[in-house]
Amino acid sequence: MQTLxxxxxxxxxxxxxxxxxxxxxxxxxxxxxxFIGPSGCGKSTLLRTMNRMNDxxxxxxxxxxxxxxxxxxxxxxxxxxxxxxKVGMVFQQPNPFPKSIYDNIAYGPRLHGIRNKKQLDEIVxxxxxxxxxxxxxxxxxxxxxxxxxxxxxxxxxxARALAVNPDILLMDEATxxxxxxxxxxxxxxxxxxxxxxTIVMVTHNMHQAARVSDQTAFFLNGEVVEHADTEKLFxxxxxxxxxxxxxxxxx
Amino acid sequence: MGVLQDxxxxxxxxxxRLDFALHLLFVAATSVGVVVLMxxxxxxxxxxxxxxxxxxxxxxxxxxxSQAGMKSAIVGSLYMLVIMAPLxxxxxxxxxxxxxxxxxxxRLTRLIQLNISxxxxxxxxxxxxxxxxxFVRAMQLDRSLLAGALTMTLLVLPIIIVSxxxxxxxxxxxxxxxxxxxxxxxxxxxxxxVLPSAFPGILTGVILAMSRAIGETAPLVMIGAMTYVAFLPxxxxxxxxxxxxxxxxxxxxxxxxxxxxxxxGIVVLLAVLLLMNFAAILLRNKYNKKV
Numbered sequence: 001m002q003t004l005x006x007x008x009x010x011x012x013x014x015x016x017x018x019x020x021x022x023x024x025x026x027x028x029x030x031x032x033x034x035f036i037g038p039s040g041c042g043k044s045t046l047l048r049t050m051n052r053m054n055d056x057x058x059x060x061x062x063x064x065x066x067x068x069x070x071x072x073x074x075x076x077x078x079x080x081x082x083x084x085x086k087v088g089m090v091f092q093q094p095n096p097f098p099k100s101i102y103d104n105i106a107y108g109p110r111l112h113g114i115r116n117k118k119q120l121d122e123i124v125x126x127x128x129x130x131x132x133x134x135x136x137x138x139x140x141x142x143x144x145x146x147x148x149x150x151x152x153x154x155x156x157x158x159a160r161a162l163a164v165n166p167d168i169l170l171m172d173e174a175t176x177x178x179x180x181x182x183x184x185x186x187x188x189x190x191x192x193x194x195x196x197x198t199i200v201m202v203t204h205n206m207h208q209a210a211r212v213s214d215q216t217a218f219f220l221n222g223e224v225v226e227h228a229d230t231e232k233l234f235x236x237x238x239x240x241x242x243x244x245x246x247x248x249x250x251x
Numbered sequence: 252m253g254v255l256q257d258x259x260x261x262x263x264x265x266x267x268r269l270d271f272a273l274h275l276l277f278v279a280a281t282s283v284g285v286v287v288l289m290x291x292x293x294x295x296x297x298x299x300x301x302x303x304x305x306x307x308x309x310x311x312x313x314x315x316x317s318q319a320g321m322k323s324a325i326v327g328s329l330y331m332l333v334i335m336a337p338l339x340x341x342x343x344x345x346x347x348x349x350x351x352x353x354x355x356x357x358r359l360t361r362l363i364q365l366n367i368s369x370x371x372x373x374x375x376x377x378x379x380x381x382x383x384x385x386f387v388r389a390m391q392l393d394r395s396l397l398a399g400a401l402t403m404t405l406l407v408l409p410i411i412i413v414s415x416x417x418x419x420x421x422x423x424x425x426x427x428x429x430x431x432x433x434x435x436x437x438x439x440x441x442x443x444x445v446l447p448s449a450f451p452g453i454l455t456g457v458i459l460a461m462s463r464a465i466g467e468t469a470p471l472v473m474i475g476a477m478t479y480v481a482f483l484p485x486x487x488x489x490x491x492x493x494x495x496x497x498x499x500x501x502x503x504x505x506x507x508x509x510x511x512x513x514x515x516g517i518v519v520l521l522a523v524l525l526l527m528n529f530a531a532i533l534l535r536n537k538y539n540k541k542v
Contacts, residue, residue, distance in 0.1 A: 051432060058356060085434035095425035097444060107443065108433040157429070164433055 001028035004168070004198050005050065010064035012045060014057065019045045021222040032190055032199045034209035034230065037219030038250070043202045047170050050200065051087040052080050068168070085112060088161030092173040094153035096145035101137050104145045104156055108164035123163050131159035132189050151182025155189065169193065171201040175208065187212050206246055210234050218242045299514030307515055311481040312497065316508035321516055323480045324497035328465055330484060331493060334400035335407070335464060340457055343411030351419040352441050371409035378406040379473025387474050394475040397487040402470050407460040414456025418449040451538035458531040462524045468495040494520045
């Protein structure tokens with residue numbers, strides 16, 4: 001598998017807190033990489049460095065290198081809006097805009113200058129199909145996005161992220177606020193999506209990481225303890241701390 | 252001892268009495284406000300009913316009470332509103348957007364914030380003095396409609412800024428994040444994700460600020476808005492009068508008929524204020540439902 005995201009010696013500080021310590025990680029293309037670890041271990045922080053959402057938190061300082069497809073995303077030539085277009089994100093809580101289902105999906109394309117109604121219609125349909133939501137909402141696209149269920153809202157947020165045609169999809173505990181059936185639907189969806197997108201997901205549910213991901217990285221106190229193929233990491237971890245965590249001795 | 256029996260019966264009875272007594276107290280407190288308002292309304296209506304006629308709206312002020320009306324005052328208030336509303340909306344909402352979305356969170360911003368909150372509570376007469384110094388004298392606008400409207404704009408600005416800031420702050424951070432994560436820049440996020448959600452709150456604040464301005468007298472007396480204006484302002488630099496000033500003028504006269512006129516004027520002013528507040532409520536409900 002080809003590496004798409006290359007992180008080397010990354011350090012991140014929130015004011016005086018050293019949140020990521022010398023993280024180095026290679027994330028493969030068109031596969032699912034899961035980040036696991038106890039709360040506060042830095043897995044979400046690392047995820048948010050990949051689309052530079054941490055930029056917005058005052059006092060954040062980053063050292064080291066993070067390249068996507070060979071480009072250092074923290075260099076001056078990279079424009080953060082274009083980066084975020086290429087690196088989509090789905091959040092822990094479904095966060096649709098209080099607009100219609102259609103307008104939610106069209107939000108991104110409109111930001112980037114697409115006005116043509118026919119083109120927008122096509123994007124809305126293909127994005128909703130890709131997120132396995134089309135059949136459920138195709139007859140009421142004008143309805144408020146807040147009127148559908150939480151699981152549907154989260155798939156809507158996935159569709160919204162896909163509508164700007166990203167290469168990478170970051171999922172920050174995207175199923176933790178959902179019921180088991182909605183969670184299952186999204187897990188199945190990720191298996192479809194990984195044929196076309198590189199997915200990086202943060203999850204506090206180890207079973208989910210084991211079920212859906214190809215590779216898993218285990219985080220502890222801001223460090224990557226172990227990064228391996230998911231099967232190996234869960235069946236034969238090489239670090240004692242990983243074993244303790246996955247066997248439920250802490251966290 | 253049974254489950255539902257309690258050794259502290261006496262205590263419970265005491266607490267219940269306290270609860271009841273406080274309940275009465277709170278009802279009484281609410282009634283005072285309502286009763287006073289009703290008494291005021293009824294008293295004014297009785298005094299002014301005979302003068303609530305088309306003449307009140309069609310006639311200019313006059314020395315003879317039987318011929319006097321408040322046409323120039325109503326139109327003056329209206330003109331002032333028309334100038335003040337867009338000006339204070341743009342400046343107030345603009346400042347609120349800057350402070351909430353763009354300004355760095357540092358000591359200077361906090362100082363500005365403190366200043367604005369303080370300004371919202373400054374007595375209106377102080378704005379009158381300011382208006383007199385800046386608009387009437389320094390800018391030589393004289394005692395004009397424009398000088399009055401600008402002074403009033405200053406008066407309502409802090410109120411609009413504070414209420415708009417609250418409306419903007421109430422928009423959840425997750426909406427901003429959703430927008431930024433799709434590649435939106437700051438202004439796109441503010442315009443497409445924040446303002447639509449904050450708009451009902453902003454609008455409510457603006458309308459309430461406008462209704463405060465419509466009822467204000469002191470700053471306009473200070474800048475010398477005339478009380479006897481027997482014509483409609485033709486341009487921004489014409490002299491003018493507004494409803495509360497006209498009412499004040501009538502009340503100050505000794506004849507009983509003028510007091511009836513004043514009562515009728517107050518009814519009109521109250522009706523306008525009620526209408527504006529009602530509009531604010533309607534707007535808020537309309538937008539809340541849409542979401």
